[in-house]
Every structure is written in C-alpha cells, then in structure tokens.
Amino acid sequence: MLSKILIAPFVIGALVFLYLAWEVHAGYSIYMVPCVAGFMLVYLLSPQIDWWWFKYYPPKLHVALRHLINTQLPFYQNLAVGDKERFRTRMALYMHANDFTAQGMDDMPLDLKGVIAATVVQLTFGLEDFLLNKFEHIIVYPHPFPSPQFPDKWHISEIYEEDGVLMFSAGHLMKGFFQPHQYFHIGLYEYARVFRRCHPDASWPAFGADGWKKLELVSGMPHESIVKYIGLPEVDPVAVAVAHFFVFQERFKAVMPQEYGRISTILNTERAVGG
Incomplete structure (x- = not known):
C-alpha cells in the first residue's frame, strides 16, 4: 500500500540519524525530528492515503x-x-x-x-x-x-x-x-x-x-x-x-x-x- 511506501524513507532516515547521533555526534539527533514527524503524519493519514491510491489503482479480488x-x-x-x-x-x-x-x-x-x-x-x-x-x-x-x-x-x-x-x-x-x-x-x-x-x-x-x-x-x-x-x-x-x-x-x-x-x-x- 502507498502509505507503507511513503513511511519507509522516514523510518530509514530516523534510523540513520539515530546511528550518527550515537556513533558520531549527538548533534545529529536534531535531524530525527522531521523524520519522526513525517512518519507520524503519514501514519495518521494512512487510511485516506491508501483509499486515494486504491481509487486509481483498485485491488484485485482474490x-x-x-x-x-x-x-x-x-x-x-x-x-x-x-x-x-x-x-x-x-x-x-x-x-x-x-x-x-x-x-x-x-x-x-x-x-x-x-x-x-x-x-x-x-x-x-x-x-x-x-x-x-x-x-x-x-x-x-x-x-x-x-x-x-x-x-x-x-x-x-x-x-x-x-x-x-x-x-x-x-x-x-x-x-x-x-x-x-x-x-x-x-x-x-x-x-x-x-x-x-x-x-x-x-x-x-x-x-x-x-x-x-x-x-x-x-x-x-x-x-x-x-x-x-x-x-x-x-x-x-x-x-x-x-x-x-x-x-x-x-x-x-x-x-x-x-x-x-x-x-x-x-x-x-x-x-x-x-x-
């Protein structure tokens, strides 16, 4: 579903900056904020996002x-x-x-x-x-x-x-x-x-x-x-x-x-x- 595809970059970004903040410098942690915010926004809107996607690309019946x-x-x-x-x-x-x-x-x-x-x-x-x-x-x-x-x-x-x-x-x-x-x-x-x-x-x-x-x-x-x-x-x-x-x-x-x-x-x- 489209929402899962959109969520993936935010998850990856958050994990990357978490690693950098842990291993390189704590200052990198600030960059996790937009990643987490983006994740939450897409997650909350996932029913509407997926429904919009299915209207144009409807799922096939089993x-x-x-x-x-x-x-x-x-x-x-x-x-x-x-x-x-x-x-x-x-x-x-x-x-x-x-x-x-x-x-x-x-x-x-x-x-x-x-x-x-x-x-x-x-x-x-x-x-x-x-x-x-x-x-x-x-x-x-x-x-x-x-x-x-x-x-x-x-x-x-x-x-x-x-x-x-x-x-x-x-x-x-x-x-x-x-x-x-x-x-x-x-x-x-x-x-x-x-x-x-x-x-x-x-x-x-x-x-x-x-x-x-x-x-x-x-x-x-x-x-x-x-x-x-x-x-x-x-x-x-x-x-x-x-x-x-x-x-x-x-x-x-x-x-x-x-x-x-x-x-x-x-x-x-x-x-x-x-x-």
Missing part, C-alpha cells in the same frame, strides 16, 4: 472469491462484463475499508468476508455510496450469540448504530447466501437496516399487517418464523422486504408491484438486478 460469486450469486452472473468488473472492484474495496473481527474463531475465513462484501455490494450496486461508512465494524460469531443490547436473547444478527457495528452468526449468514430460498438472508436484511440509517430521507413503502401477509406470499416465510429465526422480538418489515426484493425478484414484482417499484427507485436497481 481468485477464490471471483469463483464464489461467479458460481453462487445470480445477481453477479446476470451483470454485463463491465459491471462484473465494477462489482469485483467494489467487493475488494469494501473488504479493505472495513474492520472484520472473528469472535470465537481463530480468524475470519476469506469466503465469509467475501460473502459479506458481496451482499452489501449487491444491495448498493446502483448507487455511488456503496461503503455505508457509518458502519465500519463487522463482527462474526460461529453460532447464535447474546449481546450488550440483548443479553438474554441468543440471536443470529444485529446492528448497533452507536458504534457502527454489524454482528452475524456465520452459519446462518452463509445459509442465507447459498440457499436464500430456504433460509432467510440475514445479510441482505441487516444491510438494508444499515442502508436505512445511512439514508434516512429515503421514502420507503409502508408495510402493515397486510404487508406482512403479502411478504409471506412472496417468500413463503411467515412473519413469525422470521422473528423466531433471527431470535429477537421485533424485525424491520422494510428490511425484510428489501431482502425478499433481491431473493424473490419476479414473485415480489408480481405480488407487490408498487412496493417493488419504490424499492427499485430508492436502490436504483433498474440497470442491473439479478434474477
């Missing part, structure tokens, strides 16, 4: 993740060639820009990071803001978990807005990605909730009791089963609708055409929505 989305993600498969490259670039940038933490696991598996990145890029693909940078911390557990917000509830996903955190149960997240017609896609659901907080002025359709019935017609997933599956007392119907919008596209359009049109407009998905 070949294993290219295979993953090429074989497992219909949204990506249906994109034009140029849009596929843009999708891969956004995935790589998202993985670079955010903090991934594995709880109860030795490290964060690459495919798990890739599934998370692919999910948010799919959701925001029609928009300029694909980072949703109010939420930069992703914590993944190997199984359902309690949390400070819900200490008595073992649940599979959550967002904590005050700290900009998303939390997932790895197994349930992967099931939703690989088998979204059988298992509710908690990745799309939670990122839809994040999107709503990052774009509070968006005019979403309303979903009352009748809306839940229609969402069940779209997906075959009753309201109560989604609540039980996630493990929390309430779920966001708009975020559920967004998840179904991507997973059950044609059925959603047939059952709820007005709501489909509103969500499509907000997310600007007309140019590319996978089937």
Whole structure:
C-alpha cells in the first residue's frame, strides 16, 4: 500500500540519524525530528492515503472469491462484463475499508468476508455510496450469540448504530447466501437496516399487517418464523422486504408491484438486478 511506501524513507532516515547521533555526534539527533514527524503524519493519514491510491489503482479480488460469486450469486452472473468488473472492484474495496473481527474463531475465513462484501455490494450496486461508512465494524460469531443490547436473547444478527457495528452468526449468514430460498438472508436484511440509517430521507413503502401477509406470499416465510429465526422480538418489515426484493425478484414484482417499484427507485436497481 502507498502509505507503507511513503513511511519507509522516514523510518530509514530516523534510523540513520539515530546511528550518527550515537556513533558520531549527538548533534545529529536534531535531524530525527522531521523524520519522526513525517512518519507520524503519514501514519495518521494512512487510511485516506491508501483509499486515494486504491481509487486509481483498485485491488484485485482474490481468485477464490471471483469463483464464489461467479458460481453462487445470480445477481453477479446476470451483470454485463463491465459491471462484473465494477462489482469485483467494489467487493475488494469494501473488504479493505472495513474492520472484520472473528469472535470465537481463530480468524475470519476469506469466503465469509467475501460473502459479506458481496451482499452489501449487491444491495448498493446502483448507487455511488456503496461503503455505508457509518458502519465500519463487522463482527462474526460461529453460532447464535447474546449481546450488550440483548443479553438474554441468543440471536443470529444485529446492528448497533452507536458504534457502527454489524454482528452475524456465520452459519446462518452463509445459509442465507447459498440457499436464500430456504433460509432467510440475514445479510441482505441487516444491510438494508444499515442502508436505512445511512439514508434516512429515503421514502420507503409502508408495510402493515397486510404487508406482512403479502411478504409471506412472496417468500413463503411467515412473519413469525422470521422473528423466531433471527431470535429477537421485533424485525424491520422494510428490511425484510428489501431482502425478499433481491431473493424473490419476479414473485415480489408480481405480488407487490408498487412496493417493488419504490424499492427499485430508492436502490436504483433498474440497470442491473439479478434474477
């Protein structure tokens, strides 16, 4: 990364003048000051420097993740060639820009990071803001978990807005990605909730009791089963609708055409929505 390249001369300079001050004359120590100052400046600005660099020279997506989305993600498969490259670039940038933490696991598996990145890029693909940078911390557990917000509830996903955190149960997240017609896609659901907080002025359709019935017609997933599956007392119907919008596209359009049109407009998905 560019920041490491820029830091190197300051480190070398500081070491050289330290050696000269020790072996030749103490007066050389004064020249360490600009070296240390330069090092600190570049270090503090390294996220911005690296992001600027990646915007012009974007990182390549790992070949294993290219295979993953090429074989497992219909949204990506249906994109034009140029849009596929843009999708891969956004995935790589998202993985670079955010903090991934594995709880109860030795490290964060690459495919798990890739599934998370692919999910948010799919959701925001029609928009300029694909980072949703109010939420930069992703914590993944190997199984359902309690949390400070819900200490008595073992649940599979959550967002904590005050700290900009998303939390997932790895197994349930992967099931939703690989088998979204059988298992509710908690990745799309939670990122839809994040999107709503990052774009509070968006005019979403309303979903009352009748809306839940229609969402069940779209997906075959009753309201109560989604609540039980996630493990929390309430779920966001708009975020559920967004998840179904991507997973059950044609059925959603047939059952709820007005709501489909509103969500499509907000997310600007007309140019590319996978089937």
